[in-house]
Amino acid sequence: MKLFSPIQYEYGNLKIGGGGFVTGITFHPTDNRTLYIRTDIGGIYRYDFDKNTWVYLASKVTAHDPAQTYPLALALDENDPDKLFFTCGDKHLNYLCVSSDKGENITQKPIPCNIHGNEVGRATGDRLLYKNGRLYFGSQTAGIIYSDDMGESWQYADLFGEKNISLIWSDSEGKLFIAGCSGEANSPDGVTRGHTLYYSTDGLKSFLPLTAPKPVRYEKATYYGFVPQRITGDSKYLYITFASSGEVFYGGMGAYACDTGSLSGGKVYRYRIENGVPVFNKDTTPADETPCGYSGISSNDEMILLSTVCRKKGGDIIYKSTDNGESWQIIMNGLDYSRFDWNIPYMKPRYNGGGNCVHWISDIKLSPFDCDKALFNTGTGLFMITGLTSGDVLIKPFCVGIEETVHLNVYTTPHGTNRVIDIIGDLGGFAFKDYDSECENSFANEKGDRYITCLNADFTLQRPEYIAATPRGNWTGRTKGGLILSKDCGTTWKRLSMPRGISKLIDDKLDNIEKPNVDSGWTAISADGKRILWAVAGGRGFSNKAVCYTDNEGESWQQSVFMDCKGNTAEEHNVKIFSDYYDSELFFAIAEIENLGLYISRDKSKTFKEVSIKTDIKCPRYAHYRLARQPDKSGVFWLANGINGLYRFEINDGSVQIENILPDDRIDCIGFGKGKDKLPAMYVTGNICGEYGFFISDDMGKSFARINNDCQQFGVINSICGDMREYGVFCLATGSHGLMFGRQKCRFVNHIGHYY
Template sequence: MLAVAVLAAFAGIVHAASQAYTWKNVKIGEWGGGGFVPSIVFNPSQKGLAYARTDIGGAYKLNSDDSWTPLLDFANDSTWNYWGVDALATDPVDPNRLYLATGMYTNSWDPNNGHILISTNQGASFTASPLPFKVGGNMPGRGMGERLVVDPNLNSILFFGARSGHGLYKSTNFGATWTAVSGLPNTGTYVPNPTDTSGYNSDKIGISWVTFDPTSGSSGKATPRIFVGVASNGTSNIFVSNDAGSTWSAVPGQNTQFFPHKGVFSVAEKSLYVTLSDGAGPYDGTNGAIMKYNVTSSTWTNITPVSGSNLYFGFGGLAIDAQKPGTVMVAALNSWWPDGQIFRSTDGGVTWSALWEWAGYPTLLKHYAYSDTKAPWLGPDYTVTTLGTLQIGWMMEGLSIDPFDSNHWLYGTGATILGGHDLLRWDTSHNVTLQSLADGIEETSVQSLISPPSGPTLISAVGDDGGFVHTSLTTAPTTEFQTPQWSTTADIDFAGQNPTNMVRVGTSTDGTTRQIAISSTSGSSWFEDYAIASGVAGQKVAMSASGDTVLMRAADGSIQVSQYQASFSVVSSVPNGAVIASDKVNSTVFYAASGSNFYVSTDSGHTFVKKSTIGSSTSPAKIVVHPSVAGDVWVSSDKGLFHGTNYGASFTAVSGVTQAWAFALGMPQSTGGYPSIFAAANIGGIVGYFRSDNTGSSWVQINDAAHGFGSASANCLTADPRKYGRVYIGTNGRGIFYGDIA
C-alpha cells in the first residue's frame, strides 16, 4: 500500500513514510563478480558451507547451486564500512556461528573504528562488537590471513590480529568483548610507503594471520599451540605459543627474507604451510617462497615450486586438501605475464605441477578448459594461449579446496571467483575445467549511470572494469567499453536532444589512450576524442543537448570545453572543481555550481557568469536538468535540494530536505506530469533513498532495512524515463541495484 508523506504540524519537518520496493542487482558478473575477492573460507564441519569476503562489497555465503547470497546489504550510511571485510571466521564447532572483522580504512578516509560482526545463524543477522581501533578491509595486505580465527577445541575463544601496530586480541565469550594479548614479540612493522601522506600506504599492515594446531589440544579446552604471522621482513615474523596465547616465541629456523602471507595447518601431516612474498599484496610481489614447518621435528623445509628466472612473483593463495594428506596448492600472488599461475603438489611439496607451462617460447601449454559463458565480458569463452591474456587471474590471494569434496575448488582474483568441480583430474589427465563461479557476487564500484530516453535501458561507468551497455538487466553484458578501453570510467553523459550521442571520461594519466571517448551509437561503439591532450585524466563530463560540445572537469579540477572536436581549452570563468551539467533542451547552455554560487554559460560552455546562489551550500553534489523543459534545473548539496525554472536565475529550497547527494528525474506518474524525483538524501532526519511525484512537496522512502546501499554520498543514481517508479542505484562496492514499486 502506498504511504504518503505528512508534514509535522509543529516541527515543520517533512516525515517521509515508506513504500515497498523490490530490489535486484543489475547483472554485471552473472558468474563473474567484477571485483577483488581476497578470501574464500570453507567450514570444516558442515558440508557445503563456505563464505567469501571482499574488500569493498561485503561478505557472501555459498549456495548449493554455486551461487552466492550477500550477507551485508543492510549496511547503510552509518555502517557503510561494514562492506570492508578484513577477515572472516566460520566456527568449526558450531557451524551456525560466523564472525566478520569489518572496517574499510585505517586512515582518515574512514572515521570509524572497526567491528567484529557476530552471527549465530550463518549470516542471516548480525550483532556488532566494537573494537577500539580501525580495521582495513580495503587497505594494503587485505589478502593476507585469516587474521580472525575460532579455537577449534573451545569455540568460545577467538583471536584477532589487528593492523596499525595494535597487536593481537582475544575474546573468551564468542566475540562479545575483546582484550589485548601481551607478550607477542613483534606486531608487524612493515609499511608499504612511509612517505605516503594520505596514510593509506604508510600504515603498518600488522598481523597477517593466526592459525591453531588442533592436534595440540583436546575438545573442551583451549588449544595450546597457536601460530601467528606478522608483516615484517628481515627479522622473525612467525611466532608460536604453546600455552594458549600466554607466552610467545619466534619459531626457530624460519625464513625472514619475505612476509608470511598465509599460514594453513595440515592436521594429518602435523605441519604448518606458509606462503611468503616480498610484497604485502594485493598488487605487489616479485619474489617469495613456500615453507613447511613440521611440528614433530621442529624443522622447516623450503618447498618453493620454482626458482631462478621462473620465480618473478610472490605467493599468496594457499590451500590443503583435508581428505588427501600431502595435497597442497599455492597461487602466484601477481604473475602479470604471461598469465597467473597455480601450483599443485600431492606429496607435501616435494614435487609440483603447474596450471600452465612453457612448451618452448612462445608456446604455452594450458592444462585447463576455460568457461565464462555467463560473464562473457571476462572472455573469451575458451582457453586462450595468447601471451599476456590474464585468463587465470591476478591478485590471487584466496584459494580453497572443499574439505568434503576434493574435486571442488575455488579461488579469488582481482575480478571474480574461479574454480571448478573436477580438480582431481589435475592428478590424472592434468586438465581441469576452469569456470567463473561468482553468481550473485556483484562487487563493482559504480561511478556514474545514465538511462537515456531511447536505446539501451542503462549504461554504466565503472571503476576497474571500465563500464557497460546494459541491454538486459538480468544477463551479464557481452563486453566492456571498447576502443578505447581503459580501466576506470569516471563519468558518462548523453545529448538530450540526440541521445544516441554519448561521451565518457576516463581516469588514466599514462598517455596510452586519450581519456575522452565519443559514441554516436548509444555506446555500442566508441572512438577516441583527439581533442583532449594525451595524459589528461577526467572526473566529470557533460554533453550539450545537440551533442556538438563536451564540457569536462579534469583530474586537476579545471573545467575544460571542446566544441566540434576542437582542442579542449580551460574555462577560466568558473572555479576549479565545480559541478557541471548541460541543459537537455537548449544546446548552448551549460550549468556549474561551486560553493554557494551557481553559474550559467549561454555560449556552449566557453564562458560562465554567476547567476545566483544555492542557499548557504558549501558543497554542491549534483546538477540535474529537466529532460524536456529548458532552464528547469535542480541542485543537490550539503544544505539540501534546490529547484529553479529560469535558467538558474533563482532557486527555491525544497522543504524538509536538509542534505542531498545523488538524485535523478524519472518517468512521471501520469502522462504529461512532472517527472518523478529520486534522491539519496536526508529528509526528516533520515538518510535514505526517496521518491517524490509532486516536485518535492511530499516524499516516500523507497529503501528498507535490508537494503541500505552503503554510503549515500558515494553512490550514484539515475531513473528510468520509460518506466514509472524505476530507479537505478550505483554503489561503491555492491554493483548496481534497480528498484521497482512492489
C-alpha cells in the same frame, strides 16, 4: 513536506558477475553446506546450495554506516555451522559482527582498533579464530587481541610490539599458535623488516621466532623482507607462503600483499610439528625465474594447491603437488594447461587483450568434501577448479549472485538501443539493453580491449545514442585514457584526439592520462549534440584551467575561459561541468571552493562567468555531491551535497534562484525518471524525517514515499536514476553490491542467470 506510507518495492541486479576482489574463502570444516567468501568492498556472501547462488549478507547495511561492506576477517565455529563471526570497519566505525543463523541476523559490537577491509594487507589471512569459546583477532593496528565474552571486552597479546598482523593460526586443540606480521615494529632501519613469523605454546602469553626467509634486497623494492601470507596443514606438514614488497606506492611498510601493486619475490616454506613445536623442514618454493610472491595455498593428504601472486610476466600460476611440495605441476598459466569455461561475457579473453583476466590469486581452497574441486579468488571474482584428481582440469567463474563492482554513475536513456548506461570503477562501463540481459562487454575500443574506471558520461535527450564518456586507460596499456564517443548508444566506442598544444598545464595532464589507470576528467554535451566539453583531469580533480571543447569530434579543440564576478580571469580551482537539456548555448559549472560556487556560460561554453550567489551550501571533499538536471525544464537543476538539504537551482536570464526544499534532512543522491503525469518522478537517497532510505516524489519534492525497507539498503550508494521510459522503475549505482534496479512489487520480474 509530507512523508507518505512506504511503497513496496523489490530489487534485482543488472547482472555483471563478480567484478571485484574476493579476499578470502572459508569452508566449514565439517558441514558440507556451509561456505562463505569475504570481499574487499562488498561484504560477506554465503553460498546457497539449494538455489546454486551466492547470498549477499549486507543488504541491511546503510550508506551512513557501511562498515560491514568492508570485512577483513571471518571465522566459524567448528562445532556449530550456524555461527558466523567477522571483523569489519571503515576506520571510523569498527566492529566484531556475530550471527547465530548464518548471517541472516547480525549483531555489531564495537571493537577497540581501527579496521578497514579495503586497504593494504586485506588479501592475507586468516586473521580471526574461534577456539574453545575464545575469539582471537590479528588486527591491522593493535596487534593480536582476544575476547572470552563474544566481543564484549578485549585483551591484548603482545607480539614484540608488532601492530600489523598478517595471519594467525592454531592447531586443532588450540595449544599451538602461529602469527605473521609486517615486521615494522622491529625494523632495524625503517626499510628492512624485522622478524615476521612467531609461535606461541602458552596461550599467547609469550612468543618465539619461527624460521622465516631472510630479507632479500630486490631491485626497485621499497621495503625488504618476507611477510607470511597464508598457512595450511595436513597430517604431516604445515606450509606457509611468503611475499616481499616491490615498489610500494602507498601504505608504507604495512604494504605487504598483492594489493600494494607489486611484489618482488616470494617463498614457500614447509614445517613439521615436533613435540608440539613447529620446526622448519624445507624450502619448497617452485622454480620460477619470474619475480612474484606466493600467497594462496591449501592442502590435504593427497595434494597441495599453490598460487603465485603479482607475477610480473605471463600472469599468475596455479601449481599442484602430490608429494608434499617436493615437486610442482602447473595446472594454470595464463590460458594454458587447463580448459576454461568463460561463462561471464566480459571475462572472455577477446575482451582482455587475448589473455587471462585472472589476477591477484591470494587465496585458494581445496574443498574438504570433494577432493576433485577447489575455489580460488581473484581481483575480478571467484573461480572454481574441477578435475583435480582426474587430470582433466576445468576452470570457470563461480560468481552467480556475486555483484561486487563499484558503480560511480548510472543513466537511463529516453529511447535508443540501450536502456541503461553504467559508469563503473575498474571495468569502465556497461550498456544494458534491458534489466534482465547481460551486457556482452564493458566499454572497449575497436579491438575489444577494455577501458577502465569512467567518472561520468553525458548524452542529450534529443540524441541519446550519441554518448561521451571519460575512462582511464587499462593496466596493460592496450587502451589509453581520454574522452571516448559512442554513436550507437554505448555499444561501440572511439577515442577522440587529445587537445594538445593549448597550454602546458593541459599537455602535462594529457601526458599523465596516457599512463595506465589515471583519471581522465569530466564531460558534457550541448543540448543539440554538436559540442562536446571536456574538463581534463590527469589525476584527481578537474581544473577550470583545463576545460576544452570541440565541435568536430576532436579534430580541433578550443579552451573555455573562466571569469570571476568582476570579469577578471578566475583563479584556478576544481569544477564539474554540465550542459542544459534544452538550451544549446547554456552550460554551467559547479566550483569546489570553501562553499559551493557557480559559473554559467551562455555562449556554448566559450566563457564561464562566476555568479554571485548568497548561499552557504557546503561543498564536500572530492566532489562528493550529486547533481541532476530536471528533464522537463530548461535551466533547472537539483543538488544533493550529502550534508544538509536538497537544493533547487533555477537559472534565469539575469539571476539564479536557489531554494533548499529539505533544510532539516540529509540527501545523498538525486535523479529523475518518467513521471505519472506531466511532472517527472524524483528519486533520492538519504534521511528524510529521521528515516534513512530511498524515496520517490511525484510532485517535485513537496511529498515523498519511501520505496525500500530496512532489509533493502545495500550499503554505499553513489548514484540514483529513474527510468526515463517507465514510471516507478529506478536504478542504484552502489559501491557495495553492483548495479541495482527497483520496481514496485506487483510488477517486478527477476530472472536469475545460472552461469554453470
